[in-house]
Amino acid sequence: MNGKSNPARLGWSFDVEEYKNAFGFEEVTMLNDQEASAYGIALLQDSDLDAIYSSGHLEKGNVAILAPGNGLGEAGYFFDGKYLRPFATEGGHSEFSPRTNVEVEFYQFLNNIYGIVSWENVLSKTGLFNIYRFLRDVKRHPEPEWLSEKLTNANGNFTEEIFKAAVEEDVLICKIALDTFLEFLAREANNLTLKLKATGGLLIAGDIPQIIRQYIDKDKFYEKFKISDKMEDMLKNIPIYLINPDSTSIDGAALYAAYYKE
Structure with a gap:
């Protein structure tokens, strides 16, 4: 906002005027990471997109971008009648709402930890672990001792360990955690698409979809x-694509610097 940013997760402060003065730049612009990713997506080839659902033709209209990773990135493209124009949102920090009795229990579990429960508390790397530990600590799903040890020594890489245990070891609690995560992802994808009236499509990016790609049931995701x-x-007619590369934010920042002016 106004050339300043204070990302809570980083604990840093940024000011474009400081960078101008320190480095002698004529112009400095800061981009939201997901807005930068939206610019970078413009460089992708068809082979970089993996269809979850395609109706066979693309409708004109806005496009939604949903990216769960360390946080929950949400952005979009506004269709102006000719071009798609990227814009940022902070929709990942909107409040999570439960639908079933078990989800109300899950909400209460998170409410005791965070107070206000955002979608980022559910759809992120921390969010997946929140789902897992709710299943373990509240719903009392058994956790294998070897998995407990792996998670203790995971250095924050919970997503990889939960995915491996689900796919390679058929651990039930991990499979339920991934199924729950994907159901929530489909629901927030629905929310974002409706709010942006994204008739042009939904793009799913971020680290987590890349890690758990093998586990995603595309038909089930589309139905949800x-x-x-x-x-x-x-x-039901909106095309949904997984984005394969993980460098779209860096590519988008470079593209913006090369071609766009304030």
Whole structure:
């Protein structure tokens, strides 16, 4: 905002005027990471997109971008009638809402930890571990001793360990955790798509989809995504793609620096 940023997760402060003065730059611009990713997506080839659902033709309209990783990035493209124009949001910090009795229990579990429970507390690397430990500590799903040791020594890489245990060792608690995460991902994808009226499509980026790609049931995700009280006719025709490369933010920042001016 106004050339300044204080990302809570980093604990750093940024000011474009300081960079101008320190390095003698004519112009300095800061981009939201997911906005930068949106610019970088413009450089992708068709082979970089993995279809979860495609209706066979692309509708014109806004496009939504959902990216769970260390946090939950949400952005979009506004379709101006000719071009798609990237913009940032902070939708990942909007409040999570439970739907079922078990999800109310999950919400209460997170509420005791965070106070306000955002979607980022659910759809991020920490969020996946929150789901896992709710299943372990509240719902009392058994945790193998060897897995407990791995998670203790994971250095924060919980996603990889939960994924490996689910796929390679068929550990039930890990499979339920991933299934729950993907259901929540489909639901927030639905929310974002409706709020942006993203008839042009939904793009799913971020570290977590890359890590758990092998586990994603595309048909099941699509069925969960299109559930709505009145908008199913719109949602069921929206194409959904997984983005393969993980360098779109860096590429987008370089593209912006090369071609765009304030």
